[in-house]
Amino acid sequence: MQKFVITGGRRLCGELALQGSKNSSLPIMAAALLCCGDCTLHSCPKLTDVYAAARILNCVGCKCSFEGNTAVINSENIGSTEISEELMREMRSSIIFMGAMLGRAGECTVSVPGGCELGPRPIDMHLAALRKMGVDIRESGGSIICKAPSGRAKGAKISLAFPSVGATENIILCAVTADGETVINNAAREPEICDLCGFLRSCGADISGDGESRIIINGKHQLHGCEYTIMPDRIVCATYLSMVAATKGELILTNACVPETEPFLSVLEQTGCSIYTSEKKIYLRSGSRLRAVRDRIRTMPHPGFPTDAQAVLMAALCVADGTSVFEENIFDCRYRHTDAFVKMGADIQVLGKVAVIKGREKLHGANVEATDLRGGAAMVIAALCAEGSSEISRICHIDRGYEKMEEAVGLFGGDMRRV
Numbered sequence: 001m002q003k004f005v006i007t008g009g010r011r012l013c014g015e016l017a018l019q020g021s022k023n024s025s026l027p028i029m030a031a032a033l034l035c036c037g038d039c040t041l042h043s044c045p046k047l048t049d050v051y052a053a054a055r056i057l058n059c060v061g062c063k064c065s066f067e068g069n070t071a072v073i074n075s076e077n078i079g080s081t082e083i084s085e086e087l088m089r090e091m092r093s094s095i096i097f098m099g100a101m102l103g104r105a106g107e108c109t110v111s112v113p114g115g116c117e118l119g120p121r122p123i124d125m126h127l128a129a130l131r132k133m134g135v136d137i138r139e140s141g142g143s144i145i146c147k148a149p150s151g152r153a154k155g156a157k158i159s160l161a162f163p164s165v166g167a168t169e170n171i172i173l174c175a176v177t178a179d180g181e182t183v184i185n186n187a188a189r190e191p192e193i194c195d196l197c198g199f200l201r202s203c204g205a206d207i208s209g210d211g212e213s214r215i216i217i218n219g220k221h222q223l224h225g226c227e228y229t230i231m232p233d234r235i236v237c238a239t240y241l242s243m244v245a246a247t248k249g250e251l252i253l254t255n256a257c258v259p260e261t262e263p264f265l266s267v268l269e270q271t272g273c274s275i276y277t278s279e280k281k282i283y284l285r286s287g288s289r290l291r292a293v294r295d296r297i298r299t300m301p302h303p304g305f306p307t308d309a310q311a312v313l314m315a316a317l318c319v320a321d322g323t324s325v326f327e328e329n330i331f332d333c334r335y336r337h338t339d340a341f342v343k344m345g346a347d348i349q350v351l352g353k354v355a356v357i358k359g360r361e362k363l364h365g366a367n368v369e370a371t372d373l374r375g376g377a378a379m380v381i382a383a384l385c386a387e388g389s390s391e392i393s394r395i396c397h398i399d400r401g402y403e404k405m406e407e408a409v410g411l412f413g414g415d416m417r418r419v
Protein backbone atom coordinates (compact mmCIF):
# COMPACT_ATOMS: atom_id res chain seq x y z
CA MET A 1 0.00 0.00 0.00
CA GLN A 2 1.38 3.39 -0.97
CA LYS A 3 1.81 6.26 1.45
CA PHE A 4 2.88 9.88 1.45
CA VAL A 5 6.03 10.94 3.29
CA ILE A 6 6.00 14.66 3.98
CA THR A 7 8.52 16.97 5.61
CA GLY A 8 6.77 20.13 6.68
CA GLY A 9 7.77 23.66 7.47
CA ARG A 10 8.34 25.09 3.99
CA ARG A 11 6.59 28.15 2.60
CA LEU A 12 4.75 26.94 -0.52
CA CYS A 13 4.62 29.16 -3.62
CA GLY A 14 3.64 28.42 -7.19
CA GLU A 15 1.13 28.28 -9.98
CA LEU A 16 -1.24 25.47 -10.94
CA ALA A 17 -3.94 24.86 -13.54
CA LEU A 18 -6.87 23.21 -11.75
CA GLN A 19 -8.08 19.76 -12.75
CA GLY A 20 -11.63 19.12 -13.91
CA SER A 21 -14.25 18.44 -11.28
CA LYS A 22 -14.66 14.88 -9.99
CA ASN A 23 -18.20 15.51 -8.81
CA SER A 24 -19.18 16.78 -12.28
CA SER A 25 -17.33 14.08 -14.21
CA LEU A 26 -19.09 11.19 -12.49
CA PRO A 27 -22.72 12.17 -13.23
CA ILE A 28 -21.74 13.41 -16.71
CA MET A 29 -20.14 10.04 -17.48
CA ALA A 30 -23.34 8.36 -16.28
CA ALA A 31 -25.34 10.77 -18.46
CA ALA A 32 -23.40 9.62 -21.52
CA LEU A 33 -25.42 6.38 -21.21
CA LEU A 34 -28.42 8.34 -22.47
CA CYS A 35 -26.80 9.50 -25.70
CA CYS A 36 -26.69 8.07 -29.15
CA GLY A 37 -23.27 8.84 -30.64
CA ASP A 38 -19.89 9.75 -29.19
CA CYS A 39 -19.63 11.93 -26.07
CA THR A 40 -16.22 13.55 -25.88
CA LEU A 41 -15.44 14.92 -22.43
CA HIS A 42 -12.48 17.25 -22.05
CA SER A 43 -10.84 18.08 -18.73
CA CYS A 44 -11.84 14.73 -17.30
CA PRO A 45 -9.59 14.23 -14.24
CA LYS A 46 -7.42 11.11 -14.00
CA LEU A 47 -8.80 9.73 -10.76
CA THR A 48 -9.62 6.30 -9.41
CA ASP A 49 -13.31 7.27 -9.07
CA VAL A 50 -13.41 8.32 -12.73
CA TYR A 51 -11.86 4.99 -13.75
CA ALA A 52 -14.44 3.19 -11.59
CA ALA A 53 -17.21 5.01 -13.52
CA ALA A 54 -15.51 3.97 -16.80
CA ARG A 55 -15.49 0.34 -15.63
CA ILE A 56 -19.24 0.50 -14.99
CA LEU A 57 -19.82 1.92 -18.48
CA ASN A 58 -17.65 -0.72 -20.11
CA CYS A 59 -19.33 -3.50 -18.14
CA VAL A 60 -22.79 -2.62 -19.42
CA GLY A 61 -21.48 -2.59 -22.98
CA CYS A 62 -20.49 1.05 -23.61
CA LYS A 63 -17.10 1.89 -25.06
CA CYS A 64 -15.20 4.27 -22.82
CA SER A 65 -11.61 5.23 -23.54
CA PHE A 66 -9.20 7.92 -22.35
CA GLU A 67 -6.52 9.94 -24.04
CA GLY A 68 -4.87 12.25 -21.53
CA ASN A 69 -7.69 14.20 -19.93
CA THR A 70 -10.18 13.47 -22.68
CA ALA A 71 -12.68 10.65 -22.30
CA VAL A 72 -14.68 9.34 -25.24
CA ILE A 73 -17.84 7.39 -24.43
CA ASN A 74 -20.04 5.62 -26.90
CA SER A 75 -23.22 4.05 -25.52
CA GLU A 76 -24.83 2.97 -28.79
CA ASN A 77 -24.92 -0.73 -27.92
CA ILE A 78 -25.54 -1.56 -24.32
CA GLY A 79 -25.75 -5.24 -23.52
CA SER A 80 -26.82 -5.20 -19.89
CA THR A 81 -28.84 -3.09 -17.48
CA GLU A 82 -27.34 -4.67 -14.39
CA ILE A 83 -24.42 -3.22 -12.45
CA SER A 84 -22.64 -5.77 -10.30
CA GLU A 85 -22.36 -5.35 -6.55
CA GLU A 86 -18.58 -5.36 -6.87
CA LEU A 87 -18.61 -2.34 -9.21
CA MET A 88 -21.26 -0.54 -7.16
CA ARG A 89 -19.11 -0.97 -4.05
CA GLU A 90 -16.07 0.64 -5.68
CA MET A 91 -17.57 4.07 -5.22
CA ARG A 92 -20.64 5.34 -3.49
CA SER A 93 -21.60 7.69 -6.36
CA SER A 94 -22.25 4.68 -8.60
CA ILE A 95 -25.85 5.17 -7.43
CA ILE A 96 -26.30 7.89 -10.11
CA PHE A 97 -26.11 5.15 -12.73
CA MET A 98 -29.55 4.11 -11.49
CA GLY A 99 -31.28 7.22 -12.92
CA ALA A 100 -29.15 7.15 -16.08
CA MET A 101 -29.83 3.48 -16.79
CA LEU A 102 -33.56 3.99 -16.17
CA GLY A 103 -33.49 6.94 -18.56
CA ARG A 104 -31.72 4.81 -21.14
CA ALA A 105 -33.40 1.44 -20.85
CA GLY A 106 -36.43 1.87 -18.57
CA GLU A 107 -34.98 -0.71 -16.18
CA CYS A 108 -31.91 -1.47 -14.11
CA THR A 109 -30.60 -3.62 -11.30
CA VAL A 110 -28.10 -2.07 -8.92
CA SER A 111 -27.10 -2.83 -5.36
CA VAL A 112 -27.72 -0.96 -2.12
CA PRO A 113 -24.69 1.31 -1.69
CA GLY A 114 -24.59 1.06 2.12
CA GLY A 115 -22.77 3.43 4.46
CA CYS A 116 -19.32 4.87 3.93
CA GLU A 117 -16.57 6.81 5.70
CA LEU A 118 -18.92 9.78 6.16
CA GLY A 119 -21.52 7.74 8.05
CA PRO A 120 -24.84 6.31 6.88
CA ARG A 121 -25.68 7.43 3.33
CA PRO A 122 -29.34 6.57 2.76
CA ILE A 123 -30.91 6.77 -0.72
CA ASP A 124 -34.53 7.05 0.42
CA MET A 125 -35.04 10.35 -1.45
CA HIS A 126 -33.66 8.86 -4.69
CA LEU A 127 -36.03 5.89 -4.46
CA ALA A 128 -39.11 7.91 -3.46
CA ALA A 129 -38.58 10.30 -6.39
CA LEU A 130 -38.12 7.54 -8.94
CA ARG A 131 -41.22 5.78 -7.63
CA LYS A 132 -43.12 9.02 -8.12
CA MET A 133 -41.96 8.87 -11.73
CA GLY A 134 -43.79 5.58 -12.14
CA VAL A 135 -40.80 3.29 -11.62
CA ASP A 136 -41.47 0.00 -9.80
CA ILE A 137 -38.69 -0.58 -7.32
CA ARG A 138 -38.12 -3.82 -5.47
CA GLU A 139 -35.36 -4.45 -2.99
CA SER A 140 -34.27 -8.06 -2.73
CA GLY A 141 -31.18 -9.51 -1.06
CA GLY A 142 -29.12 -6.34 -1.38
CA SER A 143 -30.25 -5.67 -4.97
CA ILE A 144 -32.49 -2.85 -6.11
CA ILE A 145 -34.53 -3.91 -9.11
CA CYS A 146 -36.14 -1.03 -11.00
CA LYS A 147 -38.52 -1.10 -13.92
CA ALA A 148 -40.68 1.49 -15.63
CA PRO A 149 -43.76 -0.58 -16.64
CA SER A 150 -44.23 1.10 -20.02
CA GLY A 151 -40.48 1.07 -20.71
CA ARG A 152 -40.28 4.80 -19.96
CA ALA A 153 -40.51 6.71 -16.68
CA LYS A 154 -43.23 9.39 -16.40
CA GLY A 155 -42.68 13.05 -15.65
CA ALA A 156 -43.72 14.03 -12.12
CA LYS A 157 -43.74 16.87 -9.61
CA ILE A 158 -41.17 16.06 -6.93
CA SER A 159 -40.43 18.02 -3.77
CA LEU A 160 -37.25 16.99 -2.02
CA ALA A 161 -37.19 17.12 1.79
CA PHE A 162 -33.51 18.18 1.56
CA PRO A 163 -31.63 19.44 -1.52
CA SER A 164 -29.66 16.20 -2.00
CA VAL A 165 -27.07 16.45 -4.76
CA GLY A 166 -27.24 12.76 -5.72
CA ALA A 167 -31.06 12.59 -5.62
CA THR A 168 -31.33 15.71 -7.79
CA GLU A 169 -28.88 14.16 -10.28
CA ASN A 170 -30.73 10.83 -10.37
CA ILE A 171 -34.06 12.54 -11.00
CA ILE A 172 -32.58 14.70 -13.79
CA LEU A 173 -30.95 11.68 -15.42
CA CYS A 174 -34.20 9.73 -15.37
CA ALA A 175 -36.36 12.71 -16.38
CA VAL A 176 -34.50 13.90 -19.49
CA THR A 177 -35.89 10.99 -21.51
CA ALA A 178 -39.08 10.43 -19.47
CA ASP A 179 -42.57 10.90 -20.80
CA GLY A 180 -43.67 14.50 -20.07
CA GLU A 181 -42.60 17.22 -17.67
CA THR A 182 -40.74 16.76 -14.38
CA VAL A 183 -40.50 19.54 -11.82
CA ILE A 184 -38.01 19.26 -8.94
CA ASN A 185 -38.73 21.56 -6.01
CA ASN A 186 -36.01 22.15 -3.42
CA ALA A 187 -33.44 20.84 -5.90
CA ALA A 188 -29.73 20.96 -5.07
CA ARG A 189 -28.12 24.13 -6.45
CA GLU A 190 -24.52 22.92 -6.53
CA PRO A 191 -22.48 24.08 -9.55
CA GLU A 192 -21.92 20.43 -10.50
CA ILE A 193 -25.70 20.11 -11.05
CA CYS A 194 -25.48 23.03 -13.50
CA ASP A 195 -22.53 21.33 -15.21
CA LEU A 196 -24.53 18.11 -15.61
CA CYS A 197 -27.46 20.09 -17.03
CA GLY A 198 -25.11 22.02 -19.33
CA PHE A 199 -23.81 18.72 -20.70
CA LEU A 200 -27.32 17.30 -21.12
CA ARG A 201 -28.50 20.44 -22.92
CA SER A 202 -25.55 20.06 -25.33
CA CYS A 203 -26.94 16.57 -26.00
CA GLY A 204 -30.38 17.98 -26.82
CA ALA A 205 -32.11 17.80 -23.41
CA ASP A 206 -34.74 20.36 -22.40
CA ILE A 207 -33.87 21.54 -18.87
CA SER A 208 -34.29 24.91 -17.19
CA GLY A 209 -33.90 26.33 -13.70
CA ASP A 210 -30.67 24.52 -12.73
CA GLY A 211 -28.72 26.57 -10.22
CA GLU A 212 -32.05 27.51 -8.64
CA SER A 213 -34.33 25.53 -6.33
CA ARG A 214 -36.84 24.61 -9.02
CA ILE A 215 -35.65 22.62 -12.02
CA ILE A 216 -38.00 21.87 -14.92
CA ILE A 217 -37.28 19.07 -17.38
CA ASN A 218 -39.23 18.13 -20.48
CA GLY A 219 -38.47 14.57 -21.53
CA LYS A 220 -37.12 13.92 -25.03
CA HIS A 221 -37.18 10.58 -26.84
CA GLN A 222 -33.49 10.55 -27.57
CA LEU A 223 -30.34 12.52 -26.85
CA HIS A 224 -27.32 12.80 -29.11
CA GLY A 225 -23.58 12.83 -28.42
CA CYS A 226 -21.59 16.04 -27.98
CA GLU A 227 -18.22 17.50 -27.08
CA TYR A 228 -18.09 19.06 -23.62
CA THR A 229 -15.52 20.49 -21.20
CA ILE A 230 -16.00 19.59 -17.53
CA MET A 231 -15.93 22.51 -15.08
CA PRO A 232 -12.86 23.04 -12.85
CA ASP A 233 -12.88 21.39 -9.43
CA ARG A 234 -13.90 23.96 -6.80
CA ILE A 235 -12.96 21.63 -3.91
CA VAL A 236 -9.47 20.95 -5.25
CA CYS A 237 -9.26 24.73 -5.60
CA ALA A 238 -10.24 25.17 -1.92
CA THR A 239 -7.71 22.50 -0.92
CA TYR A 240 -4.68 24.13 -2.58
CA LEU A 241 -5.71 27.60 -1.37
CA SER A 242 -5.96 26.32 2.22
CA MET A 243 -2.64 24.51 1.87
CA VAL A 244 -0.70 27.50 0.60
CA ALA A 245 -2.43 29.94 2.99
CA ALA A 246 -1.47 27.72 5.95
CA THR A 247 2.20 27.72 4.94
CA LYS A 248 2.21 31.54 4.57
CA GLY A 249 2.81 31.14 0.84
CA GLU A 250 1.70 32.53 -2.48
CA LEU A 251 -0.36 30.81 -5.18
CA ILE A 252 -1.83 31.46 -8.61
CA LEU A 253 -4.57 29.05 -9.66
CA THR A 254 -5.60 29.10 -13.31
CA ASN A 255 -8.63 27.34 -14.84
CA ALA A 256 -10.49 28.31 -11.66
CA CYS A 257 -14.27 28.66 -11.34
CA VAL A 258 -14.34 31.90 -9.38
CA PRO A 259 -18.08 32.53 -8.74
CA GLU A 260 -18.62 28.87 -7.78
CA THR A 261 -15.76 29.05 -5.24
CA GLU A 262 -17.02 32.30 -3.69
CA PRO A 263 -18.72 30.72 -0.61
CA PHE A 264 -15.31 29.27 0.34
CA LEU A 265 -13.26 32.34 -0.66
CA SER A 266 -15.34 34.69 1.48
CA VAL A 267 -14.51 32.61 4.58
CA LEU A 268 -10.84 32.11 3.71
CA GLU A 269 -10.49 35.87 3.27
CA GLN A 270 -11.41 36.32 6.95
CA THR A 271 -8.12 34.62 7.89
CA GLY A 272 -6.30 37.73 6.70
CA CYS A 273 -4.73 36.47 3.48
CA SER A 274 -5.07 38.55 0.35
CA ILE A 275 -7.13 37.07 -2.44
CA TYR A 276 -7.54 38.59 -5.89
CA THR A 277 -9.65 37.07 -8.64
CA SER A 278 -10.06 37.63 -12.33
CA GLU A 279 -12.19 35.69 -14.79
CA LYS A 280 -10.55 32.26 -14.42
CA LYS A 281 -7.72 33.00 -12.02
CA ILE A 282 -7.33 33.16 -8.27
CA TYR A 283 -4.29 34.74 -6.69
CA LEU A 284 -3.58 34.25 -2.98
CA ARG A 285 -0.88 35.74 -0.78
CA SER A 286 -0.51 34.92 2.88
CA GLY A 287 2.59 36.54 4.28
CA SER A 288 1.97 36.00 7.98
CA ARG A 289 0.23 33.65 10.42
CA LEU A 290 -3.47 33.19 9.59
CA ARG A 291 -6.13 34.65 11.89
CA ALA A 292 -8.91 32.43 13.24
CA VAL A 293 -12.30 32.86 11.55
CA ARG A 294 -14.50 34.88 13.88
CA ASP A 295 -17.93 33.68 12.74
CA ARG A 296 -19.00 30.05 13.13
CA ILE A 297 -18.30 28.18 9.86
CA ARG A 298 -21.51 26.34 9.05
CA THR A 299 -21.48 23.79 6.25
CA MET A 300 -24.64 24.14 4.17
CA PRO A 301 -25.92 23.18 0.72
CA HIS A 302 -24.65 25.51 -2.03
CA PRO A 303 -24.39 28.51 -1.95
CA GLY A 304 -23.44 27.90 1.69
CA PHE A 305 -19.97 26.88 2.86
CA PRO A 306 -19.24 23.47 1.25
CA THR A 307 -18.95 20.43 3.51
CA ASP A 308 -16.23 19.12 1.18
CA ALA A 309 -14.01 22.08 2.15
CA GLN A 310 -14.56 21.73 5.92
CA ALA A 311 -11.58 19.44 6.61
CA VAL A 312 -9.05 21.31 4.47
CA LEU A 313 -9.87 24.70 5.96
CA MET A 314 -9.81 23.17 9.44
CA ALA A 315 -6.25 21.94 8.80
CA ALA A 316 -5.17 25.51 8.04
CA LEU A 317 -7.00 26.89 11.10
CA CYS A 318 -5.16 24.46 13.39
CA VAL A 319 -2.17 26.83 13.09
CA ALA A 320 -4.15 30.11 13.02
CA ASP A 321 -4.07 32.75 15.74
CA GLY A 322 -7.23 32.34 17.85
CA THR A 323 -10.24 30.04 18.05
CA SER A 324 -12.41 28.96 15.10
CA VAL A 325 -15.66 26.99 15.29
CA PHE A 326 -17.12 24.65 12.66
CA GLU A 327 -20.65 23.30 12.49
CA GLU A 328 -21.07 20.31 10.15
CA ASN A 329 -24.65 20.21 8.94
CA ILE A 330 -24.50 17.86 5.96
CA PHE A 331 -22.94 14.59 7.14
CA ASP A 332 -23.18 12.87 10.54
CA CYS A 333 -19.64 11.61 10.63
CA ARG A 334 -17.36 14.13 8.97
CA TYR A 335 -14.85 14.94 11.71
CA ARG A 336 -12.82 11.71 11.59
CA HIS A 337 -9.74 13.65 10.40
CA THR A 338 -9.57 15.55 13.70
CA ASP A 339 -7.86 12.64 15.52
CA ALA A 340 -4.94 12.90 13.10
CA PHE A 341 -4.70 16.67 13.64
CA VAL A 342 -4.66 16.12 17.41
CA LYS A 343 -1.89 13.55 16.97
CA MET A 344 0.06 16.31 15.21
CA GLY A 345 -0.42 18.61 18.20
CA ALA A 346 -3.64 20.44 17.27
CA ASP A 347 -6.10 21.55 19.96
CA ILE A 348 -9.58 20.43 18.83
CA GLN A 349 -12.73 19.61 20.78
CA VAL A 350 -15.58 17.90 18.93
CA LEU A 351 -19.05 17.84 20.39
CA GLY A 352 -21.69 16.43 18.03
CA LYS A 353 -21.82 18.58 14.93
CA VAL A 354 -19.56 21.28 16.41
CA ALA A 355 -15.75 21.35 16.38
CA VAL A 356 -13.78 24.02 18.26
CA ILE A 357 -10.23 24.63 17.03
CA LYS A 358 -7.81 26.60 19.20
CA GLY A 359 -5.00 27.56 16.87
CA ARG A 360 -1.49 26.48 17.87
CA GLU A 361 1.73 28.20 16.85
CA LYS A 362 3.07 24.89 15.52
CA LEU A 363 2.13 21.30 14.73
CA HIS A 364 4.60 18.41 14.77
CA GLY A 365 4.96 15.53 12.30
CA ALA A 366 3.19 12.21 13.00
CA ASN A 367 2.21 8.98 11.28
CA VAL A 368 -1.49 9.07 10.44
CA GLU A 369 -4.02 7.27 8.28
CA ALA A 370 -6.28 8.99 5.73
CA THR A 371 -9.87 8.43 6.87
CA ASP A 372 -11.65 9.66 3.72
CA LEU A 373 -10.97 11.73 0.62
CA ARG A 374 -11.10 15.30 1.98
CA GLY A 375 -9.94 14.27 5.44
CA GLY A 376 -6.86 12.71 3.82
CA ALA A 377 -6.16 15.87 1.81
CA ALA A 378 -6.49 17.86 5.02
CA MET A 379 -3.87 15.64 6.71
CA VAL A 380 -1.46 16.49 3.88
CA ILE A 381 -2.02 20.18 4.66
CA ALA A 382 -1.44 19.65 8.38
CA ALA A 383 1.75 17.67 7.63
CA LEU A 384 3.04 20.45 5.36
CA CYS A 385 2.57 22.96 8.20
CA ALA A 386 4.13 20.68 10.81
CA GLU A 387 7.71 20.62 12.00
CA GLY A 388 9.45 17.39 11.06
CA SER A 389 8.32 14.42 9.06
CA SER A 390 4.91 12.74 8.71
CA GLU A 391 3.69 9.62 7.00
CA ILE A 392 0.15 9.38 5.68
CA SER A 393 -1.13 5.90 4.85
CA ARG A 394 -4.31 4.75 3.05
CA ILE A 395 -3.75 7.42 0.40
CA CYS A 396 -6.08 5.51 -1.95
CA HIS A 397 -8.72 7.81 -0.43
CA ILE A 398 -6.82 10.91 -1.63
CA ASP A 399 -6.28 9.46 -5.13
CA ARG A 400 -10.06 9.25 -5.53
CA GLY A 401 -10.24 13.02 -5.87
CA TYR A 402 -6.82 14.60 -6.47
CA GLU A 403 -4.67 14.12 -9.57
CA LYS A 404 -1.15 13.40 -8.32
CA MET A 405 -1.24 15.68 -5.30
CA GLU A 406 2.47 15.08 -4.60
CA GLU A 407 3.39 16.61 -7.99
CA ALA A 408 1.39 19.77 -7.28
CA VAL A 409 2.98 20.11 -3.84
CA GLY A 410 6.43 19.53 -5.39
CA LEU A 411 5.73 22.33 -7.87
CA PHE A 412 4.99 24.64 -4.93
CA GLY A 413 8.35 23.73 -3.34
CA GLY A 414 6.98 21.28 -0.76
CA ASP A 415 8.68 18.05 0.28
CA MET A 416 6.15 15.28 -0.34
CA ARG A 417 6.95 11.84 -1.73
CA ARG A 418 4.80 8.86 -2.65
CA VAL A 419 6.48 5.66 -1.50
Ligand code: EPZ
Binds near residue numbers: 126
Ligand atom coordinates in the same frame (compact mmCIF):
# COMPACT_ATOMS: atom_id res chain seq x y z
C1 EPZ B 1 -22.42 14.71 -3.11
O1 EPZ B 1 -22.72 13.53 -2.37
C2 EPZ B 1 -20.93 14.73 -3.33
N1 EPZ B 1 -20.56 13.55 -4.09
C3 EPZ B 1 -20.20 14.78 -2.00
O2 EPZ B 1 -18.82 14.91 -2.26
C4 EPZ B 1 -20.67 16.01 -1.23
O3 EPZ B 1 -20.08 16.01 0.03
C5 EPZ B 1 -22.19 16.01 -1.09
O4 EPZ B 1 -22.81 15.88 -2.41
C6 EPZ B 1 -22.74 17.27 -0.44
O5 EPZ B 1 -22.33 18.40 -1.16
C7 EPZ B 1 -20.62 13.56 -5.42
O6 EPZ B 1 -21.04 14.53 -6.04
C8 EPZ B 1 -20.12 12.38 -6.15
P1 EPZ B 1 -26.24 14.40 -0.76
P2 EPZ B 1 -24.21 13.02 -2.20
O7 EPZ B 1 -27.19 13.43 -1.38
O8 EPZ B 1 -24.92 13.24 -3.48
C9 EPZ B 1 -28.56 12.78 3.14
C10 EPZ B 1 -16.52 14.49 -1.94
O9 EPZ B 1 -15.73 14.65 -0.95
N2 EPZ B 1 -29.41 12.00 2.22
O10 EPZ B 1 -26.41 15.85 -1.06
O11 EPZ B 1 -24.16 11.64 -1.68
C11 EPZ B 1 -27.12 12.24 3.18
O12 EPZ B 1 -27.02 11.12 4.02
C12 EPZ B 1 -17.91 13.94 -1.73
O13 EPZ B 1 -16.20 14.74 -3.11
C13 EPZ B 1 -30.47 11.28 2.72
O14 EPZ B 1 -30.74 11.27 3.94
O15 EPZ B 1 -24.73 13.99 -1.08
C14 EPZ B 1 -26.35 13.43 3.64
O16 EPZ B 1 -26.43 13.53 5.01
C15 EPZ B 1 -18.16 13.28 -0.46
N3 EPZ B 1 -31.26 10.55 1.87
C16 EPZ B 1 -27.10 14.61 2.99
O17 EPZ B 1 -28.42 14.10 2.66
C17 EPZ B 1 -31.01 10.53 0.52
O18 EPZ B 1 -31.77 9.88 -0.21
C18 EPZ B 1 -26.45 15.17 1.73
O19 EPZ B 1 -26.26 14.14 0.79
C19 EPZ B 1 -29.93 11.27 0.02
C20 EPZ B 1 -29.15 12.00 0.90
